[in-house]
């Protein structure tokens with residue numbers, strides 16, 4: 001299978017290319033790449049990939065096409081992909097808009113954790129996408145982590161808001177936590193290490209058992225110690241409401257982008 005990646009040296013396109021090659025899912029000769037800055041002598045340690053001249057050249061050489069450009073760059077792309085499977089990573093560009101390229105459309109929502117092969121990238125398939133296409137999509141997405149098929153396209157906007165945000169909310173928490181420590185006179189490196197202990201160490205304890213989060217919270221509350229006091233104060237200050245507002249705002253933004261394409 002020849003895979004064309006439009007935006008092959010961008011954040012996600014590059015992570016996908018790296019994952020496909022390092023995991024041996026595709027060979028360098030299977031990749032047809034396009035970016036705006038032109039061919040590079042080395043693509044993740046490989047010289048023998050194909051660099052397309054333009055979008056039409058990429059389509060002509062590819063069976064499957066990944067669109068990994070920013071949503072605002074979609075209208076200028078002029079993608080004509082009749083008979084091809086088109087896998088879009090774009091937030092807020094819906095299937096009705098993508099249908100203009102005449103390909104078989106799948107939308108996936110990866111995240112920046114693709115960089116370390118641990119993205120959760122759920123996908124949704126439009127009409128006309130075959131079971132073989134779905135297998136292809138699962139195989140491609142396995143290069144950057146895990147996936148599930150979603151039943152409705154509207155859920156892509158929700159996934160854009162949550163897993164799509166990648167490391168953003170952990171980073172937001174880390175900045176607030178380290179900021180508190182510094183404000184209390186803790187030196188910079190120790191403030192960051194303290195935040196890392198809570199954000200990364202705590203997350204590692206939950207890895208693979210996230211459904212146990214409510215039980216873990218209950219255990220801290222039952223302990224009736226300092227953490228229980230902190231949890232109560234966070235809730236009283238609107239922690240849940242802040243998360244809800246964040247996810248609602250991001251989902252709404254994705255929906256607005258789809259409603260009025262650039």
Ligand SMILES: NC(=O)C1=CN([C@@H]2O[C@H](COP(=O)(O)OP(=O)(O)OC[C@H]3O[C@@H](n4cnc5c(N)ncnc54)[C@H](O)[C@@H]3O)[C@@H](O)[C@H]2O)C=CC1
Nearest residue numbers: 007010011012035036068069070071073089090091111112
């Ligand atoms: N970065 C993230 O965390 C996430 C991004 N996405 C979606 O993935 C898509 C890609 O995002 P990023 O990789 O972050 O963007 P990026 O800006 O890092 O990469 C996009 C690349 O596309 C290239 N490009 C733009 N127009 C082009 C054209 N006409 N021909 C060839 N190359 C072109 C740009 O030069 C750039 O290298 C976006 O649509 C975004 O909504 C989805 C989930 C998470």
Ligand SMILES: O=C(O)[C@@H]1CCC=N1
Nearest residue numbers: 091160161164165166
């Ligand atoms: O912030 C963004 O727009 C990108 C797309 C989806 C998640 N991250």
